[in-house]
Amino acid sequence: MGAASPAGRGEILAWACYDLANSGYATVVLTAVYNAYFVSVVAGGDPALAPGAGTLVWTLALAAANGLVLLTAPVIGAVADHRAAKKPLLLATTVGCVAATAALGLAGPGEWRFAAVLLALSAYLFASGENLVAAFLPEIARDDQLGRISAYGWALGYAGGVLILLLALAVIARAQAAGLGPETYVPWILLGVAAVFALAASPTFLFLRERARPAGDGAGLAAAVAAGLGRLAETLRRARHHRDLFRFLVTLTVYHAGIQTVIVLAAVYAQEAMGMGQRELLVLILVVNVTAALGALAFGHLQDRIGSVPTLAATLLLWILALAVAWAAGGRAGMWVAGNLIGLAMGASQSAGRALVAAFTPAGRAAEFFGLWGLAVKLAAVLGPPSYGLVAYLTGGDHRRALLTTAAYFVAGLVLLATVDERRGRAAARAAR
Template identity: 30%
Template sequence: MTSPQVIQRETPEARRRERRGWYWYDWANSAFYTTVISVFLGPYLIPIAKTAACESDFPSVPVDRCVSDFDTLVTGRLGYVDVLGADIRPAAYFGLILTVSTLVQILLLPVVGALADHTGRKRELLGGFAYFGALATMGLFFLEGDRYVLGGVLFIVANVSYGASVVVYDSFLPQISTPDERDAVSSRGWAIGYFGGFLLLALNLVLYVRHDSFGVAEGMAVRICMMSAGLWWAIFTIIPLLALRNRPVPAHETTALGSVGGSFRQLGRTISELRRYPGTLLFLVAYLIYNDGVQTVIGNSAVYASEALKLGQTTQIIAILMVQIVAFGGALLLGVLARRLGTKRVVLASLVVWIAIVVVAVFLQEGAAGQFFALAFAIAIVLGGTQALSRSLYSQVIPSGREAEYFSLLQISDKGSAFIGSLTITLAVQFTNSYRIAIVSLVVFFVAGFLMLLAVNLPKAIRQAGNEVPARL
């Protein structure tokens, strides 16, 4: 990490110039999350897997009719696809590859961080992971017919590369901003990223909705939309790569490989030290549990809309666009309420709303777009605020001067908990073949997180960490 003295020697204009380039990577990569993960891939990949199951298990039934009537044809051990020798329901396939990609990130991210810190070649690592992910995303254009395995492999490569590139991207923040500038710089990048993801998705909505007028089939339109996210990612990554620069790193006593091993040992020491801060540990576990529920709901919303509610992708895209816009206002609203009522109370109240969301989702009627929009609006109101306020609370209960170390722990743990949520959805669909049961199973995450957060004595936890207790919590 660049020392404060080095940052102070850099001119404000030089930092501003580098920051302007840094913002563009949020703009570049957000298109992958909104267009591919949130909207198109899940609802498109599951019929691909169903096609493969139809060709294997129901060869006498026309493929189109088999896919449309798939749930009525499934019986016994028929209606599954093979994944490394395991029989997987097509509806569970997207959740499976999301789970696998998350698990790979858990193993890879500490290595990426150690290499970035040890070699100092952050710009090269950022570019390498970004273009590896962008190329894999563009490869989704070739996802058609029964190529579910190809889709799974390309998505895992793209999602792992996305996570690794963000780790390197985040590590530039202390180098391009002073402590006083950091909040504003980080928030500005987050906002620009949301707008970039919104803009490409809006353009893709035009292509998808009017694909007939463009002379393009619906499947081809989806494939073009997914490819566009990779192309967008690749093109706009050029800007930060031109603007950002590597910094000299201190001489290391170990090799790069030794630094990787040291990163895991340091992580183990930090986890062991948490016993000295029981309030911090309890809050961390509570946050990871309910945030896992939040991430799993968002990651599976498009698939739930298509599989359980039988809603078209146009409806899903409009809902996602609405969520991104309303989430800004929701975050500001919850921030105002936190200043008046206390941050912990507002987070607890938001968790009650999340519990209501997953319960109400079970009773939504098939084809009821209005009900889905109403639920999406409720999600948008609490989405940004829940995470922003929770991270604000976490910053209060970690030891001063060791923020990067503890936020690194949060990031790795966050990936680990996301694995559990994805696995929960996958297993629920695998054993019940019902996305309604799968989505309501997430209520456990919100209830458990609510009870654990309620039990945290925040003033005591803040004092244990050596920090000053704010006037309102």
């Protein structure tokens, strides 16, 4: 299923640069800084909101964004394949996400409605871009390289997360030394994230080639959408020919509900349940990014040796262990142990899942099938974080109880993974070329 003309190291690096570029958004906005800032300052600045309501609003805004991705990702992917337009669509989502991220800094204390709209917009564009850049993977990598090249992207992304967290820590240290509050320095951090995103994504647009060829006759957008929808309908009708892909997409939806919850709420849990301050929290997440990069690289090579399904099973067991430690932790030391276990599991499971979808994807339909991957991931994001937020709200802010709902997703995912036959799924992809 590899590329018609193999990608060299420089082009693979250019592709991986996008993981580095968007990691700042994922790390600062979704994981480390803005989520806790939104709950404690933006929503916390409105005295009319009940305890736990800020967390619920945060999760609902992200659920709205991911619900929109759920509706549009397969169509965007099918159109991208029909018109061979992954790259221009990726550029549009990138520019939009950069602008919306910078604008998030305009929302001050109490302005949670405005912030929620910008958050949903930026998260939608971020997720759509993730789907499009992932669809290049089966074009630039041979079958026997999918695991490691996917891992290179994730590892570089985590390196970008470390870089942006170091910059954020420097800004916070200087601001706090000057007696400034988060409402002063967080907007500057968001501007920095937007700038790094734009700069680091440049090699992707300069050097990554669009290897696909248009399937249509140059007709207009409406015809391309219709053709894309037709291809998508055909794919769904032929689901029995790709049964292991669809079984894995169901499995991925379940365990990714847990991953998405941890990504957007781990900082809130550490701050609200463990009493971590913002600087200690950022240092922890910085270390976790290093651990995640190591996990992605180590498990990526293991995946190419023993297969994706056994590798994923190992990472899901690691997730269950990590959340058990976090739930049982009586203080911040336990959270450090849990955080690093989460890092290992996160880097490995995200990389392995993307590579397995690539292995199950027929040549010439990468954007379409990765649109389905995006659909599964975003359905997970619609299900996971709101369930945590709802439990936290109904229990008056009890984050430990909410964490138990997250662990259940990984247990169910491990059970479902046993139904996926990797060898049969790869054979189906080769037969559909």
